[in-house]
Amino acid sequence: MLNHHINYTYIEQHRDMKLKNSIKEKRQKKSLTQQELADLVGVSRQTIISIERYRYKPSLELGLRMAYALEVDINKLFYLDLEKIINITPSKKTKHFTKTKKFQDFKENDWKNLWIDLKNKI
Amino acid sequence: MNISKKEIYIFIDIVFSIMFAIIYLPFFYKNSINLLTNSEAISKVIQVIIFSGVYFSVTYGLLQLLFKEKIIKDERDYLINSKAYKLSYLIYNICLFWIIGHYLDGDSFINNGFEFDDSIIFILLIVITGVSIVKSSYQLYLYRTA
Numbered sequence: 050m051l052n053h054h055i056n057y058t059y060i061e062q063h064r065d066m067k068l069k070n071s072i073k074e075k076r077q078k079k080s081l082t083q084q085e086l087a088d089l090v091g092v093s094r095q096t097i098i099s100i101e102r103y104r105y106k107p108s109l110e111l112g113l114r115m116a117y118a119l120e121v122d123i124n125k126l127f128y129l130d131l132e133k134i135i136n137i138t139p140s141k142k143t144k145h146f147t148k149t150k151k152f153q154d155f156k157e158n159d160w161k162n163l164w165i166d167l168k169n170k171i
Numbered sequence: 172m173n174i175s176k177k178e179i180y181i182f183i184d185i186v187f188s189i190m191f192a193i194i195y196l197p198f199f200y201k202n203s204i205n206l207l208t209n210s211e212a213i214s215k216v217i218q219v220i221i222f223s224g225v226y227f228s229v230t231y232g233l234l235q236l237l238f239k240e241k242i243i244k245d246e247r248d249y250l251i252n253s254k255a256y257k258l259s260y261l262i263y264n265i266c267l268f269w270i271i272g273h274y275l276d277g278d279s280f281i282n283n284g285f286e287f288d289d290s291i292i293f294i295l296l297i298v299i300t301g302v303s304i305v306k307s308s309y310q311l312y313l314y315r316t317a
Contacts, residue, residue, distance in 0.1 A: 087243075091243070091245070092243065092245035092246070092247070093175075093177075093242075093243045093245055093247070093248075095175055095177075095247070095314070096245050096246075096247045099247060099317065104316065104317055105247055105250075105317055107246070108246055111245075111246060
């Protein structure tokens with residue numbers, strides 16, 4: 050049986066990325082204090098401080114409420130740390146994530162990846 | 172140091188647990204409880220209830236006077252509370268199993284079966300007070316760091 054090895058490094062890299070936010074920046078742009086933003090979204094000032102300092106990850110609902118209050122897109126308010134993916138080097142841990150998939154289980158993306166792999170090898 | 176109203180509430184709880192442990196726990200010690208008559212024991216319990224009532228009404232009243240701001244409970248509070256209660260539940264369960272094991276393993280249980288021992292009240296009160304202190308301290312720690 051022909052098997053194709055799918056590299057899960059990319060997935061692992063995404064998993065390791067940290068959630069960041071630009072709340073402080075956007076809040077200051079709108080000249081709002083932490084207390085004012087807290088009142089707008091219905092939480093305490095301490096919660097806003099914790100979120101800005103990356104100590105606490107807010108729920109999706111609170112994130113959306115903040116995006117609405119600051120009048121920005123949620124994707125711009127919360128994002129994954131992209132710097133990490135650029136500087137990442139394959140680790141020993143990565144090898145554990147290399148799994149084997151049979152051709153029968155292939156989906157459209159897997160065929161695309163296989164085609165790219167073959168093209169690169171040729 | 173900037174301290175919030177919620178943190179002061181927790182601090183009040185910790186102080187109460189420590190005061191209870193220092194003032195009232197010795198009365199429930201095995202030798203002391205044997206010396207107490209029924210009416211004296213009841214009066215001690217009433218004392219504890221009155222003391223806690225006065226303590227909490229005075230401290231909470233003072234807090235309301237000093238801090239006018241309204242407490243807002245949000246998702247972070249629920250998360251911190253659930254984490255603290257989870258830890259206290261775990262410690263409480265471990266202590267309870269340890270106490271049961273300790274009694275089942277004792278000579279008196281092997282020879283005579285279960286007999287009510289006064290020290291069990293003291294041990295349970297120590298566990299409850301200890302767990303309460305740990306829970307409040309952990310809550311305080313999470314409020315400062317999480």
